[in-house]
Amino acid sequence: MKRLLIAFFALALGFPAQAQHKLVVSIWGGSWRDLVAETVAKKFTQETGVPVEFITGGTIDRLNKAKLTKDNPESDITFTTSHVGWLYANDGLFEKLDLAKIPNAKNLADEARISPYHLGSWAYIYTIGYRADLLKGVKFESWNDLWNPALKGKLAAPDFDPSHIIVVSAILSGGDAAHWEKGQDKLKALKPNFKAFYTNDANSQQLLATGETPVQVVLSMNAYYMIGQGVPITVAIPKEGGVLGVDTVAIMKGSKKAELGYKFINALYDPAVQAEIAKLKKGSPAVLNAKLHPEIAKLPGVFTTAAQWKKQINIDAKLRAEKTAEWRKWFAENIMN
Protein backbone atom coordinates (compact mmCIF):
# COMPACT_ATOMS: atom_id res chain seq x y z
CA MET A 1 0.00 0.00 0.00
CA LYS A 2 2.84 2.31 0.95
CA ARG A 3 4.57 1.60 -2.39
CA LEU A 4 1.34 2.24 -4.22
CA LEU A 5 0.98 5.63 -2.52
CA ILE A 6 4.60 6.53 -3.32
CA ALA A 7 4.05 5.53 -6.96
CA PHE A 8 0.88 7.62 -7.05
CA PHE A 9 2.60 10.73 -5.68
CA ALA A 10 5.58 10.18 -7.97
CA LEU A 11 3.24 10.05 -10.94
CA ALA A 12 1.27 13.04 -9.69
CA LEU A 13 4.45 15.06 -9.31
CA GLY A 14 5.94 13.69 -12.50
CA PHE A 15 3.09 14.61 -14.79
CA PRO A 16 3.30 18.37 -14.41
CA ALA A 17 7.06 18.20 -14.90
CA GLN A 18 6.53 16.31 -18.13
CA ALA A 19 3.70 18.65 -19.16
CA GLN A 20 6.05 21.60 -18.81
CA HIS A 21 8.62 19.83 -20.93
CA LYS A 22 6.77 19.99 -24.20
CA LEU A 23 6.42 22.36 -27.10
CA VAL A 24 2.94 23.70 -27.78
CA VAL A 25 2.09 24.36 -31.43
CA SER A 26 -0.96 26.31 -32.57
CA ILE A 27 -2.25 25.27 -36.00
CA TRP A 28 -5.43 24.67 -37.99
CA GLY A 29 -7.11 21.35 -37.26
CA GLY A 30 -7.62 18.30 -39.45
CA SER A 31 -5.09 17.45 -42.13
CA TRP A 32 -2.89 20.50 -41.33
CA ARG A 33 -2.32 19.32 -37.78
CA ASP A 34 -1.67 15.78 -39.02
CA LEU A 35 0.78 17.08 -41.62
CA VAL A 36 2.91 18.84 -39.02
CA ALA A 37 2.57 15.99 -36.52
CA GLU A 38 3.77 13.41 -39.07
CA THR A 39 6.68 15.45 -40.38
CA VAL A 40 8.18 18.34 -38.40
CA ALA A 41 6.98 17.34 -34.94
CA LYS A 42 8.21 13.79 -35.45
CA LYS A 43 11.68 14.96 -36.44
CA PHE A 44 11.78 17.60 -33.67
CA THR A 45 10.92 15.01 -31.00
CA GLN A 46 13.49 12.59 -32.42
CA GLU A 47 16.17 15.28 -32.19
CA THR A 48 15.28 16.81 -28.82
CA GLY A 49 13.22 14.20 -26.98
CA VAL A 50 10.61 16.91 -26.36
CA PRO A 51 7.03 15.98 -27.26
CA VAL A 52 4.85 18.34 -29.27
CA GLU A 53 1.33 19.21 -28.20
CA PHE A 54 -1.11 20.85 -30.60
CA ILE A 55 -3.83 23.37 -30.00
CA THR A 56 -6.03 23.70 -33.05
CA GLY A 57 -8.58 26.19 -34.31
CA GLY A 58 -9.60 28.45 -37.16
CA THR A 59 -7.41 31.35 -38.25
CA ILE A 60 -9.52 33.99 -36.48
CA ASP A 61 -10.20 31.97 -33.32
CA ARG A 62 -6.49 31.45 -32.79
CA LEU A 63 -5.69 35.07 -33.56
CA ASN A 64 -8.23 36.24 -30.97
CA LYS A 65 -6.93 33.80 -28.37
CA ALA A 66 -3.37 34.94 -28.98
CA LYS A 67 -4.45 38.53 -28.52
CA LEU A 68 -6.19 37.73 -25.25
CA THR A 69 -3.15 35.86 -23.89
CA LYS A 70 -0.57 38.41 -25.00
CA ASP A 71 2.80 38.05 -23.20
CA ASN A 72 1.67 34.75 -21.68
CA PRO A 73 0.88 32.75 -24.81
CA GLU A 74 -0.89 29.41 -24.84
CA SER A 75 1.38 28.17 -27.60
CA ASP A 76 5.11 28.46 -28.26
CA ILE A 77 4.83 28.18 -32.05
CA THR A 78 2.06 29.44 -34.34
CA PHE A 79 1.29 28.51 -37.91
CA THR A 80 -0.85 30.97 -39.86
CA THR A 81 -1.10 32.51 -43.32
CA SER A 82 1.39 35.19 -44.28
CA HIS A 83 -0.95 38.22 -44.22
CA VAL A 84 -2.60 37.15 -40.94
CA GLY A 85 0.91 36.75 -39.56
CA TRP A 86 1.38 40.47 -40.10
CA LEU A 87 -1.62 41.13 -37.81
CA TYR A 88 0.10 39.07 -35.10
CA ALA A 89 3.39 40.86 -35.76
CA ASN A 90 1.85 44.36 -35.78
CA ASP A 91 0.24 43.60 -32.42
CA GLY A 92 3.54 42.47 -30.89
CA LEU A 93 2.48 38.84 -30.59
CA PHE A 94 5.46 37.34 -32.45
CA GLU A 95 9.09 37.11 -31.34
CA LYS A 96 11.60 38.77 -33.65
CA LEU A 97 13.48 35.83 -35.17
CA ASP A 98 17.24 35.35 -34.88
CA LEU A 99 18.04 33.60 -38.17
CA ALA A 100 21.45 32.55 -36.82
CA LYS A 101 19.54 30.05 -34.68
CA ILE A 102 17.82 28.57 -37.77
CA PRO A 103 20.71 27.40 -39.97
CA ASN A 104 18.38 25.63 -42.43
CA ALA A 105 16.62 28.97 -43.12
CA LYS A 106 19.52 29.99 -45.39
CA ASN A 107 17.88 27.89 -48.13
CA LEU A 108 14.54 29.70 -47.91
CA ALA A 109 13.11 31.15 -51.11
CA ASP A 110 13.08 34.97 -51.05
CA GLU A 111 9.28 34.97 -51.24
CA ALA A 112 9.13 32.84 -48.06
CA ARG A 113 11.02 35.47 -46.03
CA ILE A 114 7.85 37.27 -45.06
CA SER A 115 9.01 39.46 -42.16
CA PRO A 116 11.55 39.57 -39.34
CA TYR A 117 8.86 37.83 -37.26
CA HIS A 118 7.41 35.10 -39.46
CA LEU A 119 8.76 32.87 -42.22
CA GLY A 120 7.11 30.71 -44.85
CA SER A 121 6.59 27.07 -43.90
CA TRP A 122 5.24 25.84 -47.26
CA ALA A 123 3.53 27.43 -50.24
CA TYR A 124 0.70 26.85 -52.69
CA ILE A 125 -1.15 28.78 -55.33
CA TYR A 126 -4.69 29.85 -55.91
CA THR A 127 -5.36 29.03 -59.53
CA ILE A 128 -8.08 27.75 -61.88
CA GLY A 129 -9.36 24.25 -61.18
CA TYR A 130 -12.07 22.83 -63.40
CA ARG A 131 -14.03 19.76 -64.37
CA ALA A 132 -12.98 19.11 -67.98
CA ASP A 133 -15.65 16.38 -68.17
CA LEU A 134 -18.37 18.99 -67.53
CA LEU A 135 -16.83 21.85 -69.53
CA LYS A 136 -16.23 20.39 -72.97
CA GLY A 137 -13.95 22.42 -75.20
CA VAL A 138 -13.16 25.11 -72.62
CA LYS A 139 -9.47 25.94 -72.14
CA PHE A 140 -7.83 27.98 -69.39
CA GLU A 141 -4.53 29.38 -70.64
CA SER A 142 -4.96 32.82 -69.12
CA TRP A 143 -6.92 34.25 -66.19
CA ASN A 144 -8.83 36.12 -68.91
CA ASP A 145 -10.46 32.81 -69.88
CA LEU A 146 -12.57 33.00 -66.71
CA TRP A 147 -14.48 35.83 -68.42
CA ASN A 148 -15.64 33.42 -71.16
CA PRO A 149 -19.45 33.90 -71.53
CA ALA A 150 -19.77 30.10 -71.83
CA LEU A 151 -18.96 29.96 -68.10
CA LYS A 152 -22.06 31.94 -67.10
CA GLY A 153 -23.30 30.66 -63.72
CA LYS A 154 -20.53 28.07 -63.40
CA LEU A 155 -17.78 29.76 -61.37
CA ALA A 156 -17.07 29.72 -57.62
CA ALA A 157 -14.49 31.61 -55.58
CA PRO A 158 -13.70 31.80 -51.86
CA ASP A 159 -16.02 34.10 -49.89
CA PHE A 160 -13.51 34.48 -47.07
CA ASP A 161 -10.77 35.97 -49.21
CA PRO A 162 -11.39 37.64 -52.56
CA SER A 163 -7.85 39.02 -52.76
CA HIS A 164 -6.82 36.53 -55.48
CA ILE A 165 -9.45 37.46 -58.04
CA ILE A 166 -9.27 41.17 -57.11
CA VAL A 167 -5.52 41.32 -57.77
CA VAL A 168 -5.82 39.19 -60.93
CA SER A 169 -8.46 41.61 -62.28
CA ALA A 170 -6.20 44.54 -61.42
CA ILE A 171 -3.22 42.97 -63.21
CA LEU A 172 -5.34 42.17 -66.29
CA SER A 173 -6.42 45.83 -66.28
CA GLY A 174 -2.89 47.21 -66.03
CA GLY A 175 -2.84 47.67 -62.26
CA ASP A 176 -1.50 45.70 -59.32
CA ALA A 177 -2.39 44.93 -55.71
CA ALA A 178 -1.58 48.47 -54.56
CA HIS A 179 -3.66 49.93 -57.42
CA TRP A 180 -6.43 47.37 -57.32
CA GLU A 181 -9.12 49.93 -58.19
CA LYS A 182 -8.04 49.64 -61.84
CA GLY A 183 -9.54 46.15 -61.97
CA GLN A 184 -12.94 47.01 -60.47
CA ASP A 185 -14.82 47.27 -63.78
CA LYS A 186 -13.15 44.13 -65.11
CA LEU A 187 -14.22 42.20 -62.01
CA LYS A 188 -17.77 43.53 -62.22
CA ALA A 189 -17.90 42.08 -65.75
CA LEU A 190 -17.18 38.65 -64.25
CA LYS A 191 -20.25 38.82 -62.00
CA PRO A 192 -22.59 36.84 -64.33
CA ASN A 193 -20.17 33.90 -64.30
CA PHE A 194 -20.23 33.53 -60.50
CA LYS A 195 -22.64 30.91 -59.27
CA ALA A 196 -21.58 30.66 -55.64
CA PHE A 197 -18.90 31.57 -53.15
CA TYR A 198 -17.46 28.79 -51.04
CA THR A 199 -16.94 29.24 -47.34
CA ASN A 200 -14.15 26.75 -46.57
CA ASP A 201 -12.02 24.00 -48.08
CA ALA A 202 -14.67 21.33 -47.53
CA ASN A 203 -17.31 23.50 -49.19
CA SER A 204 -15.00 24.12 -52.17
CA GLN A 205 -14.36 20.40 -52.55
CA GLN A 206 -18.04 19.57 -52.31
CA LEU A 207 -19.04 22.13 -54.98
CA LEU A 208 -16.41 20.82 -57.41
CA ALA A 209 -17.02 17.15 -56.64
CA THR A 210 -20.77 17.44 -57.28
CA GLY A 211 -20.19 19.58 -60.37
CA GLU A 212 -22.35 22.32 -58.85
CA THR A 213 -19.63 24.81 -59.81
CA PRO A 214 -17.48 23.10 -62.47
CA VAL A 215 -14.83 25.82 -62.37
CA GLN A 216 -13.29 27.48 -59.32
CA VAL A 217 -10.59 29.80 -58.20
CA VAL A 218 -9.14 27.03 -56.10
CA LEU A 219 -6.33 26.24 -53.68
CA SER A 220 -3.92 23.94 -55.55
CA MET A 221 -3.52 21.60 -52.55
CA ASN A 222 -7.31 21.14 -52.33
CA ALA A 223 -7.52 20.35 -56.02
CA TYR A 224 -4.81 17.69 -55.67
CA TYR A 225 -6.57 16.23 -52.66
CA MET A 226 -9.78 15.88 -54.68
CA ILE A 227 -7.89 14.37 -57.62
CA GLY A 228 -6.55 11.82 -55.13
CA GLN A 229 -10.15 11.08 -54.13
CA GLY A 230 -11.04 10.33 -57.76
CA VAL A 231 -12.66 13.64 -58.73
CA PRO A 232 -11.59 14.42 -62.33
CA ILE A 233 -10.23 17.93 -61.81
CA THR A 234 -7.76 19.67 -64.08
CA VAL A 235 -5.46 22.22 -62.46
CA ALA A 236 -4.62 24.96 -64.95
CA ILE A 237 -1.78 27.42 -64.56
CA PRO A 238 -2.61 30.67 -66.36
CA LYS A 239 0.21 32.30 -68.30
CA GLU A 240 0.17 35.21 -65.82
CA GLY A 241 0.99 32.69 -63.03
CA GLY A 242 -0.98 31.42 -60.07
CA VAL A 243 -1.61 33.64 -57.03
CA LEU A 244 1.05 32.66 -54.52
CA GLY A 245 -0.01 31.75 -51.00
CA VAL A 246 2.45 31.16 -48.18
CA ASP A 247 1.65 29.65 -44.81
CA THR A 248 4.04 30.78 -42.13
CA VAL A 249 5.56 29.82 -38.81
CA ALA A 250 6.57 32.03 -35.88
CA ILE A 251 7.62 31.91 -32.25
CA MET A 252 5.15 33.52 -29.88
CA LYS A 253 6.45 36.49 -27.91
CA GLY A 254 6.63 35.57 -24.23
CA SER A 255 7.19 31.88 -24.93
CA LYS A 256 9.43 30.35 -22.29
CA LYS A 257 10.61 27.78 -24.80
CA ALA A 258 11.88 30.06 -27.55
CA GLU A 259 15.10 28.05 -27.88
CA LEU A 260 13.10 24.89 -28.51
CA GLY A 261 10.98 26.92 -30.92
CA TYR A 262 14.09 27.73 -32.98
CA LYS A 263 14.96 24.01 -33.08
CA PHE A 264 11.42 23.24 -34.22
CA ILE A 265 11.61 25.78 -37.07
CA ASN A 266 15.03 24.48 -38.04
CA ALA A 267 13.55 20.96 -38.23
CA LEU A 268 10.77 22.35 -40.42
CA TYR A 269 13.34 23.57 -42.95
CA ASP A 270 15.16 20.25 -43.07
CA PRO A 271 15.15 19.36 -46.80
CA ALA A 272 13.82 15.86 -46.10
CA VAL A 273 10.96 17.24 -43.97
CA GLN A 274 10.12 19.78 -46.67
CA ALA A 275 10.12 17.03 -49.31
CA GLU A 276 7.80 14.95 -47.14
CA ILE A 277 5.42 17.92 -46.72
CA ALA A 278 5.40 18.40 -50.51
CA LYS A 279 4.67 14.70 -50.97
CA LEU A 280 1.83 14.58 -48.43
CA LYS A 281 0.11 17.86 -49.30
CA LYS A 282 1.25 18.50 -52.87
CA GLY A 283 2.34 21.93 -51.77
CA SER A 284 5.59 23.68 -52.49
CA PRO A 285 8.55 23.44 -50.12
CA ALA A 286 9.63 26.77 -48.69
CA VAL A 287 13.30 25.94 -49.17
CA LEU A 288 15.10 25.54 -52.47
CA ASN A 289 17.22 22.50 -51.55
CA ALA A 290 14.45 19.94 -50.97
CA LYS A 291 14.79 16.90 -53.23
CA LEU A 292 11.34 16.15 -54.57
CA HIS A 293 10.08 13.11 -56.43
CA PRO A 294 9.83 14.10 -60.12
CA GLU A 295 6.06 13.41 -60.13
CA ILE A 296 5.61 15.89 -57.27
CA ALA A 297 8.09 18.42 -58.64
CA LYS A 298 6.25 18.76 -61.94
CA LEU A 299 2.90 19.59 -60.32
CA PRO A 300 1.58 23.13 -60.87
CA GLY A 301 2.03 25.06 -57.65
CA VAL A 302 5.14 23.14 -56.56
CA PHE A 303 8.31 25.19 -56.97
CA THR A 304 11.84 23.84 -56.91
CA THR A 305 13.70 26.84 -58.31
CA ALA A 306 13.86 30.52 -57.46
CA ALA A 307 12.70 31.33 -60.99
CA GLN A 308 9.48 29.31 -60.49
CA TRP A 309 8.70 31.23 -57.28
CA LYS A 310 9.20 34.56 -59.06
CA LYS A 311 6.89 33.57 -61.92
CA GLN A 312 3.84 33.58 -59.62
CA ILE A 313 1.60 36.52 -58.72
CA ASN A 314 2.88 37.51 -55.30
CA ILE A 315 0.69 39.86 -53.25
CA ASP A 316 2.76 41.59 -50.60
CA ALA A 317 1.59 40.07 -47.31
CA LYS A 318 1.74 43.35 -45.37
CA LEU A 319 -0.28 45.18 -48.01
CA ARG A 320 -2.75 42.30 -48.05
CA ALA A 321 -3.16 42.49 -44.27
CA GLU A 322 -3.96 46.20 -44.59
CA LYS A 323 -6.24 45.85 -47.61
CA THR A 324 -8.17 42.68 -46.67
CA ALA A 325 -11.07 44.51 -45.03
CA GLU A 326 -11.38 47.05 -47.86
CA TRP A 327 -11.23 44.34 -50.53
CA ARG A 328 -13.65 42.09 -48.69
CA LYS A 329 -16.17 44.90 -48.23
CA TRP A 330 -15.97 46.01 -51.85
CA PHE A 331 -16.36 42.42 -53.03
CA ALA A 332 -19.42 41.84 -50.82
CA GLU A 333 -21.05 45.08 -51.92
CA ASN A 334 -20.30 44.87 -55.65
CA ILE A 335 -19.84 41.24 -56.62
CA MET A 336 -21.62 38.99 -54.13
CA ASN A 337 -24.80 41.06 -53.92
Place this chain on the structure above:
Amino acid sequence: MVCRKYHELTRKRPRARARGHHSPVVTNQPYLRTFVTPAALCALAFIVAMAAILQYSVRAYIPGSLEPGGLTLANFAALMKPLYARVFLDTVWICFLTAFCTLIVGYPIAYALVHVSNPTAKSIVLITVVTPLFLGEVVRTYSWIIVLGNNGFINSVLLKLGVIEHPIQFMFTTFGVVVALVHVTMPVMVIMLAAALSHIDRDYQKAAESLGAGPVRAFLTVTLPLSMPGIIAGVTTAFAWTFSAFATPQLIGGGRVNMVSNLVYQLGFASFNFPFAASLCVAGLALTLVVLSALRLAARPLEKIGPH
Protein backbone atom coordinates in the same frame (compact mmCIF):
# COMPACT_ATOMS: atom_id res chain seq x y z
CA MET B 1 -69.01 27.98 -24.01
CA VAL B 2 -66.76 24.99 -23.77
CA CYS B 3 -63.77 27.22 -24.34
CA ARG B 4 -64.89 29.64 -21.66
CA LYS B 5 -65.16 26.81 -19.17
CA TYR B 6 -61.64 25.63 -20.08
CA HIS B 7 -60.37 29.16 -19.67
CA GLU B 8 -61.92 29.47 -16.22
CA LEU B 9 -60.30 26.22 -15.18
CA THR B 10 -56.89 27.20 -16.49
CA ARG B 11 -57.11 30.66 -14.93
CA LYS B 12 -57.76 29.19 -11.48
CA ARG B 13 -54.91 26.69 -11.62
CA PRO B 14 -51.96 29.07 -11.87
CA ARG B 15 -53.25 31.14 -8.92
CA ALA B 16 -53.55 28.02 -6.81
CA ARG B 17 -50.05 26.99 -7.85
CA ALA B 18 -48.65 30.42 -7.11
CA ARG B 19 -50.12 30.37 -3.61
CA GLY B 20 -48.81 26.87 -3.09
CA HIS B 21 -45.25 27.83 -4.08
CA HIS B 22 -45.13 31.19 -2.36
CA SER B 23 -44.68 29.86 1.13
CA PRO B 24 -41.76 27.40 0.54
CA VAL B 25 -39.86 30.06 -1.45
CA VAL B 26 -39.91 32.42 1.52
CA THR B 27 -38.91 29.75 4.00
CA ASN B 28 -36.12 28.29 1.81
CA GLN B 29 -34.12 31.47 1.20
CA PRO B 30 -30.68 29.71 1.35
CA TYR B 31 -31.75 27.37 -1.47
CA LEU B 32 -32.99 30.35 -3.45
CA ARG B 33 -29.59 32.00 -3.13
CA THR B 34 -27.85 28.77 -4.16
CA PHE B 35 -29.80 28.68 -7.39
CA VAL B 36 -29.91 32.39 -8.10
CA THR B 37 -26.18 33.09 -7.59
CA PRO B 38 -24.93 31.02 -10.58
CA ALA B 39 -27.71 32.47 -12.73
CA ALA B 40 -26.75 36.00 -11.67
CA LEU B 41 -23.09 35.31 -12.45
CA CYS B 42 -24.03 33.98 -15.90
CA ALA B 43 -26.17 37.07 -16.48
CA LEU B 44 -23.25 39.26 -15.43
CA ALA B 45 -20.95 37.47 -17.90
CA PHE B 46 -23.49 38.04 -20.69
CA ILE B 47 -23.80 41.72 -19.76
CA VAL B 48 -20.01 42.15 -19.82
CA ALA B 49 -19.85 40.41 -23.23
CA MET B 50 -22.61 42.65 -24.57
CA ALA B 51 -20.83 45.73 -23.21
CA ALA B 52 -17.64 44.62 -25.00
CA ILE B 53 -19.54 44.29 -28.28
CA LEU B 54 -21.17 47.67 -27.75
CA GLN B 55 -17.85 49.42 -27.13
CA TYR B 56 -16.27 47.72 -30.17
CA SER B 57 -19.16 48.90 -32.35
CA VAL B 58 -18.28 52.56 -31.70
CA ARG B 59 -14.53 52.19 -32.21
CA ALA B 60 -12.66 52.90 -35.45
CA TYR B 61 -11.10 50.13 -37.53
CA ILE B 62 -7.36 50.49 -38.17
CA PRO B 63 -6.26 48.53 -41.28
CA GLY B 64 -3.61 45.93 -40.51
CA SER B 65 -4.10 46.15 -36.74
CA LEU B 66 -6.05 44.17 -34.19
CA GLU B 67 -6.41 47.15 -31.88
CA PRO B 68 -9.41 49.38 -32.59
CA GLY B 69 -8.99 53.15 -32.79
CA GLY B 70 -10.92 56.01 -31.18
CA LEU B 71 -14.63 56.53 -30.77
CA THR B 72 -16.66 56.87 -33.98
CA LEU B 73 -20.14 56.35 -35.37
CA ALA B 74 -18.73 55.57 -38.83
CA ASN B 75 -19.50 51.85 -38.45
CA PHE B 76 -23.21 52.57 -38.04
CA ALA B 77 -23.14 55.17 -40.82
CA ALA B 78 -21.68 52.50 -43.14
CA LEU B 79 -24.71 50.31 -42.39
CA MET B 80 -26.99 52.81 -44.12
CA LYS B 81 -26.07 51.46 -47.57
CA PRO B 82 -28.96 49.75 -49.43
CA LEU B 83 -27.02 46.46 -49.51
CA TYR B 84 -27.17 46.10 -45.73
CA ALA B 85 -30.81 47.19 -45.53
CA ARG B 86 -31.63 44.49 -48.08
CA VAL B 87 -29.80 41.80 -46.11
CA PHE B 88 -31.64 42.84 -42.93
CA LEU B 89 -35.00 42.71 -44.75
CA ASP B 90 -34.08 39.36 -46.35
CA THR B 91 -33.27 38.03 -42.89
CA VAL B 92 -36.68 39.03 -41.52
CA TRP B 93 -38.41 37.58 -44.59
CA ILE B 94 -36.52 34.26 -44.36
CA CYS B 95 -37.32 34.06 -40.63
CA PHE B 96 -41.04 34.59 -41.30
CA LEU B 97 -41.10 32.07 -44.13
CA THR B 98 -39.25 29.52 -42.03
CA ALA B 99 -41.49 30.02 -38.98
CA PHE B 100 -44.65 29.80 -41.11
CA CYS B 101 -43.56 26.71 -43.06
CA THR B 102 -42.36 25.01 -39.87
CA LEU B 103 -45.78 25.64 -38.32
CA ILE B 104 -47.63 24.22 -41.35
CA VAL B 105 -45.46 21.08 -41.45
CA GLY B 106 -45.01 20.76 -37.69
CA TYR B 107 -48.64 21.07 -36.56
CA PRO B 108 -49.87 17.76 -38.09
CA ILE B 109 -46.81 15.98 -36.69
CA ALA B 110 -47.40 17.42 -33.21
CA TYR B 111 -51.10 16.52 -33.49
CA ALA B 112 -50.20 12.95 -34.46
CA LEU B 113 -47.66 12.76 -31.64
CA VAL B 114 -50.30 13.70 -29.06
CA HIS B 115 -53.27 11.79 -30.48
CA VAL B 116 -51.72 8.53 -31.70
CA SER B 117 -52.57 5.92 -29.10
CA ASN B 118 -50.27 3.16 -30.34
CA PRO B 119 -47.09 3.48 -28.24
CA THR B 120 -44.85 2.15 -31.07
CA ALA B 121 -46.23 4.63 -33.59
CA LYS B 122 -45.87 7.42 -31.00
CA SER B 123 -42.23 6.46 -30.40
CA ILE B 124 -41.52 6.42 -34.15
CA VAL B 125 -42.99 9.91 -34.56
CA LEU B 126 -41.09 11.19 -31.52
CA ILE B 127 -37.75 9.72 -32.64
CA THR B 128 -38.23 11.05 -36.17
CA VAL B 129 -38.92 14.51 -34.80
CA VAL B 130 -36.21 14.64 -32.15
CA THR B 131 -33.34 12.92 -34.00
CA PRO B 132 -32.32 16.03 -35.97
CA LEU B 133 -31.58 17.74 -32.64
CA PHE B 134 -28.77 15.26 -32.06
CA LEU B 135 -27.10 16.05 -35.37
CA GLY B 136 -25.04 19.16 -35.75
CA GLU B 137 -26.39 21.97 -37.92
CA VAL B 138 -23.47 21.52 -40.32
CA VAL B 139 -24.14 17.79 -40.74
CA ARG B 140 -27.82 18.46 -41.41
CA THR B 141 -26.96 21.19 -43.89
CA TYR B 142 -24.50 19.00 -45.81
CA SER B 143 -27.25 16.36 -46.04
CA TRP B 144 -29.50 18.98 -47.63
CA ILE B 145 -26.78 19.87 -50.12
CA ILE B 146 -26.83 16.22 -51.23
CA VAL B 147 -30.62 16.33 -51.52
CA LEU B 148 -30.98 19.75 -53.17
CA GLY B 149 -27.94 19.86 -55.49
CA ASN B 150 -28.18 19.82 -59.28
CA ASN B 151 -27.02 16.21 -59.18
CA GLY B 152 -28.79 15.65 -55.86
CA PHE B 153 -31.55 13.29 -54.87
CA ILE B 154 -34.57 15.40 -55.92
CA ASN B 155 -33.19 16.46 -59.29
CA SER B 156 -31.92 12.94 -60.07
CA VAL B 157 -35.33 11.39 -59.36
CA LEU B 158 -37.21 14.05 -61.36
CA LEU B 159 -34.78 13.72 -64.27
CA LYS B 160 -35.05 9.91 -64.29
CA LEU B 161 -38.84 10.08 -64.16
CA GLY B 162 -38.76 12.48 -67.10
CA VAL B 163 -40.63 15.16 -65.14
CA ILE B 164 -37.92 17.72 -65.89
CA GLU B 165 -35.34 18.05 -68.66
CA HIS B 166 -32.84 20.21 -66.77
CA PRO B 167 -32.07 20.25 -63.03
CA ILE B 168 -34.08 22.72 -60.97
CA GLN B 169 -31.87 25.20 -59.15
CA PHE B 170 -32.53 24.66 -55.43
CA MET B 171 -29.06 25.44 -54.14
CA PHE B 172 -28.07 29.10 -53.62
CA THR B 173 -31.75 30.14 -53.53
CA THR B 174 -34.03 31.40 -50.77
CA PHE B 175 -36.20 28.32 -51.31
CA GLY B 176 -33.27 25.97 -50.61
CA VAL B 177 -32.24 27.94 -47.51
CA VAL B 178 -35.80 27.95 -46.12
CA VAL B 179 -36.24 24.19 -46.71
CA ALA B 180 -33.05 23.44 -44.76
CA LEU B 181 -33.96 25.94 -42.01
CA VAL B 182 -37.41 24.38 -41.61
CA HIS B 183 -35.67 21.08 -40.91
CA VAL B 184 -33.46 22.77 -38.31
CA THR B 185 -36.35 24.44 -36.46
CA MET B 186 -38.86 21.59 -36.83
CA PRO B 187 -38.04 19.71 -33.57
CA VAL B 188 -38.45 22.84 -31.45
CA MET B 189 -41.76 23.75 -33.10
CA VAL B 190 -43.17 20.21 -32.77
CA ILE B 191 -42.17 19.90 -29.14
CA MET B 192 -43.78 23.27 -28.27
CA LEU B 193 -46.96 22.49 -30.21
CA ALA B 194 -47.20 18.99 -28.72
CA ALA B 195 -46.90 20.47 -25.23
CA ALA B 196 -49.75 22.88 -25.98
CA LEU B 197 -51.93 20.23 -27.64
CA SER B 198 -51.44 17.72 -24.83
CA HIS B 199 -52.89 20.24 -22.35
CA ILE B 200 -56.18 20.47 -24.27
CA ASP B 201 -58.85 18.29 -22.71
CA ARG B 202 -60.08 15.95 -25.46
CA ASP B 203 -63.58 16.06 -23.96
CA TYR B 204 -64.02 19.53 -25.48
CA GLN B 205 -63.62 18.18 -29.01
CA LYS B 206 -65.89 15.24 -28.18
CA ALA B 207 -68.47 17.65 -26.78
CA ALA B 208 -68.34 19.71 -29.98
CA GLU B 209 -68.75 16.58 -32.08
CA SER B 210 -71.67 15.37 -29.94
CA LEU B 211 -73.33 18.73 -30.55
CA GLY B 212 -73.16 18.09 -34.30
CA ALA B 213 -69.83 19.50 -35.38
CA GLY B 214 -67.85 17.37 -37.85
CA PRO B 215 -64.19 16.49 -37.06
CA VAL B 216 -62.88 19.35 -39.23
CA ARG B 217 -65.21 21.92 -37.69
CA ALA B 218 -64.48 20.63 -34.20
CA PHE B 219 -60.77 20.95 -34.87
CA LEU B 220 -61.06 24.43 -36.39
CA THR B 221 -63.38 25.83 -33.72
CA VAL B 222 -62.09 24.06 -30.60
CA THR B 223 -58.63 22.47 -30.86
CA LEU B 224 -56.97 25.04 -33.10
CA PRO B 225 -58.03 28.09 -31.01
CA LEU B 226 -57.09 26.34 -27.77
CA SER B 227 -53.65 25.53 -29.16
CA MET B 228 -53.06 29.19 -30.12
CA PRO B 229 -50.68 29.90 -27.18
CA GLY B 230 -48.51 27.01 -28.37
CA ILE B 231 -48.64 28.27 -31.97
CA ILE B 232 -47.57 31.76 -30.92
CA ALA B 233 -44.81 30.42 -28.70
CA GLY B 234 -43.63 28.06 -31.47
CA VAL B 235 -43.66 30.70 -34.20
CA THR B 236 -41.86 33.24 -31.99
CA THR B 237 -39.20 30.71 -30.99
CA ALA B 238 -38.74 29.52 -34.59
CA PHE B 239 -38.39 33.13 -35.70
CA ALA B 240 -35.78 33.99 -33.08
CA TRP B 241 -33.98 30.65 -33.64
CA THR B 242 -33.76 31.29 -37.39
CA PHE B 243 -32.57 34.87 -36.95
CA SER B 244 -29.23 33.62 -35.65
CA ALA B 245 -28.86 30.87 -38.27
CA PHE B 246 -25.39 30.83 -39.76
CA ALA B 247 -24.16 27.50 -41.17
CA THR B 248 -27.34 26.76 -43.15
CA PRO B 249 -27.58 30.04 -45.10
CA GLN B 250 -23.79 30.08 -45.43
CA LEU B 251 -23.58 26.65 -47.07
CA ILE B 252 -26.93 26.41 -48.88
CA GLY B 253 -26.99 30.12 -49.76
CA GLY B 254 -23.43 29.96 -51.13
CA GLY B 255 -22.93 33.70 -50.68
CA ARG B 256 -26.02 34.36 -52.84
CA VAL B 257 -28.54 34.28 -49.99
CA ASN B 258 -27.22 36.13 -46.99
CA MET B 259 -28.58 36.65 -43.50
CA VAL B 260 -27.27 39.06 -40.87
CA SER B 261 -25.02 36.42 -39.27
CA ASN B 262 -23.39 35.71 -42.65
CA LEU B 263 -22.76 39.39 -43.14
CA VAL B 264 -21.13 39.58 -39.69
CA TYR B 265 -18.85 36.70 -40.68
CA GLN B 266 -18.06 37.95 -44.19
CA LEU B 267 -17.51 41.61 -43.48
CA GLY B 268 -16.37 41.45 -39.93
CA PHE B 269 -14.48 38.36 -39.04
CA ALA B 270 -13.18 37.24 -42.44
CA SER B 271 -11.80 40.75 -42.89
CA PHE B 272 -10.61 41.21 -39.29
CA ASN B 273 -12.75 44.34 -39.12
CA PHE B 274 -14.09 43.60 -35.65
CA PRO B 275 -15.62 47.07 -35.01
CA PHE B 276 -17.78 46.77 -38.13
CA ALA B 277 -18.72 43.19 -37.17
CA ALA B 278 -19.75 44.49 -33.74
CA SER B 279 -21.91 47.26 -35.25
CA LEU B 280 -23.64 44.64 -37.43
CA CYS B 281 -24.28 42.54 -34.31
CA VAL B 282 -25.76 45.50 -32.44
CA ALA B 283 -27.98 46.41 -35.41
CA GLY B 284 -29.04 42.75 -35.76
CA LEU B 285 -29.90 42.56 -32.06
CA ALA B 286 -31.92 45.79 -32.26
CA LEU B 287 -33.80 44.45 -35.29
CA THR B 288 -34.58 41.18 -33.47
CA LEU B 289 -36.00 43.09 -30.52
CA VAL B 290 -38.11 45.30 -32.79
CA VAL B 291 -39.46 42.39 -34.84
CA LEU B 292 -40.17 40.20 -31.80
CA SER B 293 -41.98 43.10 -30.10
CA ALA B 294 -44.02 43.65 -33.27
CA LEU B 295 -44.74 39.93 -33.39
CA ARG B 296 -45.91 40.01 -29.79
CA LEU B 297 -48.21 42.96 -30.48
CA ALA B 298 -49.62 41.26 -33.56
CA ALA B 299 -50.17 38.04 -31.62
CA ARG B 300 -52.18 39.69 -28.81
CA PRO B 301 -55.56 39.36 -30.53
CA LEU B 302 -54.74 35.75 -31.39
CA GLU B 303 -53.84 34.97 -27.77
CA LYS B 304 -57.35 35.98 -26.80
CA ILE B 305 -58.83 33.45 -29.23
CA GLY B 306 -57.55 30.58 -27.09
CA PRO B 307 -59.10 31.60 -23.76
CA HIS B 308 -62.43 32.58 -25.33
